[in-house]
Amino acid sequence: MSIILDHINYIYDEDTAMAHPALIDVNIKIENGEFIGLIGHTGSGKSTLIQHMNGLVKPTSGAVYFDGKDISDPDFDRKALRAKVGLVFQYPEHQLFETDCFKDVCFGPKNLGLSQKEVELRAYEALKQVGFDDDYFYQSPFDLSGGQKRRVAIAGVLAMKPEILILDEPTAGLDPKGREDILGLIKSLHDEMGITIILVSHSMDDVADYVDRIIVMNKGKVAFDDIPKEVFRHRKELEEIGLAAPQVTYVMQELKAAGFDVDVDVTTLDEAKNEILRAFSK
Amino acid sequence: MIRTNKLVFEYIRRDEEGNVEGITRAVDDVNIDVKPGQFIAVLGHNGSGKSTLAKHFNALLYPTEGEVIVDGMNTQDGEKLWDIRQEAGMIFQNPDNQIIGQVVEEDVGFGPENMGVPTDEIWERVDESLRTVNMLEFRKSSPNHLSGGQKQRVSIAGVIAMHPKCIIMDEPTAMLDPNGRKDIIRAARALNSVEGITVILITHYMEEVIYADKVFVMDKGHVEMQGTPKEIFSQVEKLKELRLGVPQVTLLAHELKKSGLPLPDGILTKEEFVEELKKLKKK
């Protein structure tokens, strides 16, 4: 599995007075098994970008290739694409509609035209994968807590057996524990099931601990696309576009400025801890 | 300014046919006392009862037992209802669902209109409130064209225009991006320090409460912890139990302490952290 975005341009409201570019010459290649963080603030084009990956939005120019095939080809099976490239939107409230959670998760596989048995099997599996309690299977999704709703929403996409899972701000509005739980779940989907993950967020702190590649979007362009360490080295540029490196990176920087012999490139709490302990053990 | 006395709030849960399923105690025996001019933070995970508590402060909800006193007025005193709502303004979570006007300045004028303020004075109040939150240049804009942070600032202006003594902010940043979040917290702090308005900030973002005078931590309807931010954040393990976290610097200091570095508890800012490490190094 691979997705290639080749010279993608997208103009919002083309043919109207309000036309403006949302994506400018975007080139990205996504390989099997990656765990990617897609960062940018509101209006940076990150939401438009992910909608190109499963064909919800057609580029104004440029092409999207899935496994080497152009998805705009008339004989390309777009339904199959949407099953393979699962997209979970920010608010679970935008997709939950059935009377109980189990039925809601069945919606995706049912649309794929599978047999009733297969549909239910997949829904059961998906709910188990997101760690959803059996007791809640037949409860209305509207009575759940924010974190549980999000699990059902993710299960609803997982039930289509995607090879790549894109999650738009999966932790928005959750409390610290809820945030940690969902991020942990996403990590386990990657590590244990080998699903390629693209995690969309505007918080560096959220993604730094998990991902092995960060794509930073700014004003419709790819500003950085590298491993976290390299991206966070551009603190100044990140700040200029309204983003920031993780907090610990700043702490380390100040320590360095205060005369401590520490590596300023650390991005996670554990790394920072070890770095400081090392400096003190000398 | 605001005092609660053994406040209890219960609601009845019903199933789909309307039969009583049970009673939930959302707020349970809460006693808090907010002094005028304070910046108070109420922390708690989702479902801890903090929003329910907040809605008691301006008589949107009434206690099942106990009482809530706002500036000497009991919220259950029907005659004082509108005075209480004017004195204790409220900001809600969703920026879209609290803007009534189709033009920014008209929305800010909505509160004063309801209070029967004369037209000329409404205009003065609107000008001054929009200036306070730095949104004067957007006065003729449609709220639909503003960012989340800007919309929340309009909502704050709408409350300021009612000349409240106290502003209660019920998770005002939960739906905003980091920049919007910073804007709102900055505005809240300025209101408190410059205008002298009592601010009660309800949130689950730890970074937002480090400047508060006092923090209340809620769990299952109770006030589980209270104290200065330093006192609260020195109890990292307890906070974790309550489904909350601590600011990253605090967590780092805590982890280092566990690994044997003799750091004090409750370090809140990176400046503090660096200072403490320097002291350690000198030894």
Added chain:
Amino acid sequence: MLRDITLGQYYRTESIIHKLDPRVKIIGTFVFLIAIFMVNNALGYAIAGLFLAMNIKLSNVPVKFIFRGMKSIFFLLMISIVFNLFLTPGTPILTVWKIKITKEGLKIAVKMAIRLVFLITGSSLMTLTTTPNNLTDGLESVLKPLKIVHVPVHEISMMMSIALRFIPILLEETDKIMKAQMARCADFESGSIINRAKNMVPLLVPLFISAFRRAMDLAMAMEARCYRGGEGRTKMKPLIYKKRDMLAYLVLGLFLVVCIIFGRILF
């Protein structure tokens, strides 16, 4: 962008018509309506047409913009013409097989067509030159006398203005929900009509739930800001008649009198 849709199609420009008090425009539209139903000769229609043309000219709204609205009523116009033309009894002037066109039919058809066109043009001129806000304010004020018979005038206009604010938000939300369901392979475009209606459920349920939620939030926010109905409320932007509004009323009165004299009584 969906958020830019304005209802009633306000056309933003500077003109004397735009500046007029909304009450003048609402009452003016009503007077014009009375006038075109009062007159019954060619001269009367000519006067009304001239008056309308003058207002369009003054409003600075491009003519093609006004007549764009005509497209939607073209069908209605055709039906009215056909019915009147063929079904009015009277002296036949043209007979084709069993269908005959009568002199009276022709007269009524032309009359109805002119009235309909004038009516639509006149009222769209009003919405094109008045912001939705002003329109609701104006309506509230004009309809105030109905309060005596317990019509909740203030509440109605408040509802209108809130609806106007939330329509773009809900449209955008519809778009988001549609995409979220399409990501789960939902199909909104193909299939029979019954199937298509069925396929709308995953779109409508989240939309309704969200709309109710918003309504509840908004009600609470309004209460928190001391909203308690129209009693004792002051206005930030009260409607005050200016000199030009008085002048406009005078012109309107004159127009009505002239129309009645030349269009009905004299000839």
